[in-house]
Amino acid sequence: MKFSKFGQKFTQPTGISQLMDDLGDALKSDQPVNMLGGGNPARIDAVNELFLQTYRELGNDNDTGEANSTSIISMANYSNPQGDAAFIEALMGFFNRHYDWNLTADNIALTNGSQNAFFFLFNLFGGAFVEAKDSEEQTIDKSILLPLAPEYIGYSDVHVEGQHFTAVLPHIEEVTHEGEEGFFKYRVDFEALESLPALTEGRIGAICCSRPTNPTGNVLTDEEMARLAKIARRYEVPLIIDNAYGMPFPNIIYSDVTLNWDDNTILCFSLSKIGLPGVRTGVIVAAPEVIAAVSAMNAVVNLSPTRFGASIATPLVENDAIKDLSNNEIKPFYQQQAQTAVALLKNELGDYPLMIHKPEGAIFFWLWFKDLPITTLELYDILKEKGTLIVPSQYFFPGVDVSDYQHAHECIRMSIAADEDTLAKGIAVIGEVVRKLYDEAK
Numbered sequence: 001m002k003f004s005k006f007g008q009k010f011t012q013p014t015g016i017s018q019l020m021d022d023l024g025d026a027l028k029s030d031q032p033v034n035m036l037g038g039g040n041p042a043r044i045d046a047v048n049e050l051f052l053q054t055y056r057e058l059g060n061d062n063d064t065g066e067a068n069s070t071s072i073i074s075m076a077n078y079s080n081p082q083g084d085a086a087f088i089e090a091l092m093g094f095f096n097r098h099y100d101w102n103l104t105a106d107n108i109a110l111t112n113g114s115q116n117a118f119f120f121l122f123n124l125f126g127g128a129f130v131e132a133k134d135s136e137e138q139t140i141d142k143s144i145l146l147p148l149a150p151e152y153i154g155y156s157d158v159h160v161e162g163q164h165f166t167a168v169l170p171h172i173e174e175v176t177h178e179g180e181e182g183f184f185k186y187r188v189d190f191e192a193l194e195s196l197p198a199l200t201e202g203r204i205g206a207i208c209c210s211r212p213t214n215p216t217g218n219v220l221t222d223e224e225m226a227r228l229a230k231i232a233r234r235y236e237v238p239l240i241i242d243n244a245y246g247m248p249f250p251n252i253i254y255s256d257v258t259l260n261w262d263d264n265t266i267l268c269f270s271l272s273k274i275g276l277p278g279v280r281t282g283v284i285v286a287a288p289e290v291i292a293a294v295s296a297m298n299a300v301v302n303l304s305p306t307r308f309g310a311s312i313a314t315p316l317v318e319n320d321a322i323k324d325l326s327n328n329e330i331k332p333f334y335q336q337q338a339q340t341a342v343a344l345l346k347n348e349l350g351d352y353p354l355m356i357h358k359p360e361g362a363i364f365f366w367l368w369f370k371d372l373p374i375t376t377l378e379l380y381d382i383l384k385e386k387g388t389l390i391v392p393s394q395y396f397f398p399g400v401d402v403s404d405y406q407h408a409h410e411c412i413r414m415s416i417a418a419d420e421d422t423l424a425k426g427i428a429v430i431g432e433v434v435r436k437l438y439d440e441a442k
């Protein structure tokens, strides 16, 4: 069968499709697998209980005998393309209660997961633009500027045609973590960023960062964010903040930072990392013009976004339970996992050239094996043979030619969402393999 160029673009093997297949196959296999590769959130009992209770209540009518706004009845109709109105109303109240943003319903749209939001946004702001110059129309190719690579693997292949990313490599700073050596932190190289010809010559359509970052667990500082917001305004492009792990939900963030929004900022939230990845619900907070564009895309691609996640989350947003759950259950859970993972890694590889990215948030660890004698793609294969799954670093550099950037071949991403036994077994396998590699190279 012949596929169009568009079809071929999406059916060719990509980093993410390969990874998703591997992870799916591993979960189906009858061999025990130490799954440190995926992006699934952890199973947290208190979280699941609350969702289950809310889910059960969806079937109940309110006191008047009519179905309430978040009842199962709402799912019997399509919402309008902007998304479930009751959830949007609840989100507007929630954000205005906790932040000084003065949102109206025109500032919020829903999508089928935030991956869906990035598909829309990156195609809205990256690709061919027709602009008037000297009273003539010209076509300009614009890209999404990623101020700090490595970045989320899921961005890489979302453009309907080609790839439109410009990424800036990080400053790598050695830091301590809770008084211990052996950690590093990525920082934005603003000098490189501000002298990018693509930026100064008008070939950037938007700036985007995940905060906390998947894959590294880095959290861009408030100063870095303020500077990015200023640059975005100066060049009249939006700043997209991927808040999938950020505050106020799921709030998997340990550094002391704040979240800001203004009408040049596009904030993307998700219900996935609070524990509901299967309901596929993303939330965009942006200027009305962006919301209208996303709604129009929703109409064509989805008719209307799914209402199931919206129905479960509406009461939790209305009564702030989503915030309490994030602060009291989700964040402490991952903080504890991070401590465990540091201790296990130090135990296995404390005497070897392992550097851990300072754990500041998200559900991943980013490990740097300095001068590892093989690439981490090769390491991935060895670990897979031994039943431990991680993700090699080279996939996390959209917009970067990694062929001559050694650092992009020396790191791995490891999930810390697994139960403690799996985490311990997986890290033991990583330790054994990596020690042998370094020992044999001596």
Ligand SMILES: Cc1ncc(COP(=O)(O)O)c(C=O)c1O
Binding pocket: 039, 112, 113, 114, 115, 116, 152, 154, 210, 213, 214, 242, 244, 269, 270, 271, 272, 277, 280, 281, 282
């Ligand atoms: C940084 C980041 N952004 C976006 C997504 C997409 O999440 P979802 O489509 O489940 O909302 C993920 C998923 O892992 C992620 O890690």
